[in-house]
Amino acid sequence: MDTAVQVRRPWNKGLTIGQKRPLLPRQVWSIRVRLEMSGSPRDLALFNLAIDSKLRASDLVRLKTEDICSGALVRDRGVVVQQKTGRPVQFEVTEVTRQSVERLLASQPSDEGGHLFRSRSHRRPHISSRQYARIVHRWISNIGLDDRGFGTHSLRRTKVAQLYRKTGNLRAVQLLLGHAKIETTVRYLGVEVDDALRLAEQIEL
Numbered sequence: 001m002d003t004a005v006q007v008r009r010p011w012n013k014g015l016t017i018g019q020k021r022p023l024l025p026r027q028v029w030s031i032r033v034r035l036e037m038s039g040s041p042r043d044l045a046l047f048n049l050a051i052d053s054k055l056r057a058s059d060l061v062r063l064k065t066e067d068i069c070s071g072a073l074v075r076d077r078g079v080v081v082q083q084k085t086g087r088p089v090q091f092e093v094t095e096v097t098r099q100s101v102e103r104l105l106a107s108q109p110s111d112e113g114g115h116l117f118r119s120r121s122h123r124r125p126h127i128s129s130r131q132y133a134r135i136v137h138r139w140i141s142n143i144g145l146d147d148r149g150f151g152t153h154s155l156r157r158t159k160v161a162q163l164y165r166k167t168g169n170l171r172a173v174q175l176l177l178g179h180a181k182i183e184t185t186v187r188y189l190g191v192e193v194d195d196a197l198r199l200a201e202q203i204e205l
Helices: 025-038 041-053 095-107 129-142 152-167 170-177 182-189 193-200
Strands: 077-081 088-092
Touching: 025 041, 025 129, 041 088, 041 095, 041 129, 041 152, 088 170, 129 152, 152 170, 152 182, 170 182
Parallel strands: none
Antiparallel strands: 077 088
16 A cells, blocks of 8 residues: 655745845836836836835725726826725825826826726726736836846835834834734834833824
């Protein structure tokens, strides 16, 4: 009788597991410059809005013009109800992002109230989260980084990681990410426990 035990290959073998690293400012600018040179209005606006909005992939790909535009005018603030939590979250739209969104809108047929990041497939109105993830990995690889350490959450974390490093304001990060509990923000940022407790003591909710 054969007593050999079949060894199953771990699903995560060869993969980098855990929190995806945020981008550093110099990496943000490296990707942005490449996208500006590439002549892809969609990718440039997608990247800039990912950084500014700090949205999850599922919310980012579903953005509609009405979420950030008033008519033909791109607002300096946007608001989205998050799919995962059902909670609204606001975000800033910086000048560089406004310009890239305007360029995107000018490059595609007018569709007031339609999706910003439209799919080329007639089966869906916008790009998928999986497609967005592939695009992000391409951006990372194109600037010479190992894309296994990065993902869509890298862009979501990029701005808030810098904000926390510069100010230590955990409450502000919580609001920007749309987290219901500050403990979630602590885990998301990977804040040291003692540091988190020190900061939390200073915050009155």
